[in-house]
Amino acid sequence: MTQTQKGIFFVAIGAICFSAKAIFIKLAYAEYDVDDITLLTLRFGYALPIFILIAFWRYKQGSLKTVNKRDWGYIAILAMLGYYWASWFDFKGLQYISAGLERIILFIYPTLVVIFSRLFLKTHISKSALIALGVTYVGVMIIAAEPRIFESENFLKGGAFILVSAVTYSLYLVFGGELIKKYGSINFNSISMILSSLYVLIHFNLFSDVALSKIETGVHFYGILLAIVSTVIPTFMVMEGIKLLGANKASIVASVGPVSTILLAYIFLGEVLSLQEIIGSALVLAGVLMIGRK
Numbered sequence: 001m002t003q004t005q006k007g008i009f010f011v012a013i014g015a016i017c018f019s020a021k022a023i024f025i026k027l028a029y030a031e032y033d034v035d036d037i038t039l040l041t042l043r044f045g046y047a048l049p050i051f052i053l054i055a056f057w058r059y060k061q062g063s064l065k066t067v068n069k070r071d072w073g074y075i076a077i078l079a080m081l082g083y084y085w086a087s088w089f090d091f092k093g094l095q096y097i098s099a100g101l102e103r104i105i106l107f108i109y110p111t112l113v114v115i116f117s118r119l120f121l122k123t124h125i126s127k128s129a130l131i132a133l134g135v136t137y138v139g140v141m142i143i144a145a146e147p148r149i150f151e152s153e154n155f156l157k158g159g160a161f162i163l164v165s166a167v168t169y170s171l172y173l174v175f176g177g178e179l180i181k182k183y184g185s186i187n188f189n190s191i192s193m194i195l196s197s198l199y200v201l202i203h204f205n206l207f208s209d210v211a212l213s214k215i216e217t218g219v220h221f222y223g224i225l226l227a228i229v230s231t232v233i234p235t236f237m238v239m240e241g242i243k244l245l246g247a248n249k250a251s252i253v254a255s256v257g258p259v260s261t262i263l264l265a266y267i268f269l270g271e272v273l274s275l276q277e278i279i280g281s282a283l284v285l286a287g288v289l290m291i292g293r294k
Helices: 003-031 036-061 069-093 099-106 109-121 127-144 155-183 185-207 217-245 247-253 256-269 275-293
Strands: none
Touching: 003 036, 003 099, 003 217, 003 247, 003 256, 036 069, 036 185, 036 217, 069 099, 069 155, 069 185, 099 127, 099 155, 099 256, 109 127, 109 155, 109 247, 127 247, 127 256, 127 275, 155 185, 155 217, 155 247, 185 217, 217 247, 247 275, 256 275
8 A cells, every 4th residue: 555545544534533523413412411512521531541641652752852842832722723623613513503514614624725735835736636626626515505404593603613613623734734744643643632632621611510420421422432433533544644645635535524424414313315415425535536546
């Protein structure tokens, strides 16, 4: 398997695991009386010990000692953007709109990654990447043109939250990609996830009066699923994929995310999958295959 093929595999599997996040959140909201920050706290609370263990292992190897003070500051800012703010706004948005619609709106981030990379890093955009990006976005637009998905009463409110999530996550990927090249994906991801978890826990303690010990067992179960399946596993896979492919190509491969969310939402949430959405999903996958074939 070539480096490019490995990168595609890591990003694709990571994107599918990330996509399952919306399903877990919607199921938790439907089955239990739980708010966004409580569910987010359980997600990061259960994930935090794993990231601390990984960071400790890397520290014992001596690799974390190479991170300079200025870059620690950059990582702290990116952690706030990428997995604290982006996750919080995503959880809030899912209170108002469907899982399929959430993923479609959130998926504008590949475009934002390309734009921000060009604006801030002067990254060249190849012709093949533009074509693949165009194909995937035609698919996304076909899915988004389905009138049914706009019937949600709070579409604008929920959509605005998801849009902010997309912007903050895009910035995290663009600037995080540079630090990944410098320190490696495991080092960068361990530090950023520990800091993100601390931000969430501070937020919860300052603004919530919910007692975690009194939360129903089922909510904790969803918190564990969010922590392992949709946080620990995909964050490392996506970061390693970015290291191998670069932020631009990785964001295009991650276009399998909306497709997998729509399918999972159809299976587990009963959200309708129309012919129009199937056609759009096929185009999204075609764009991914164009990158893989190249």
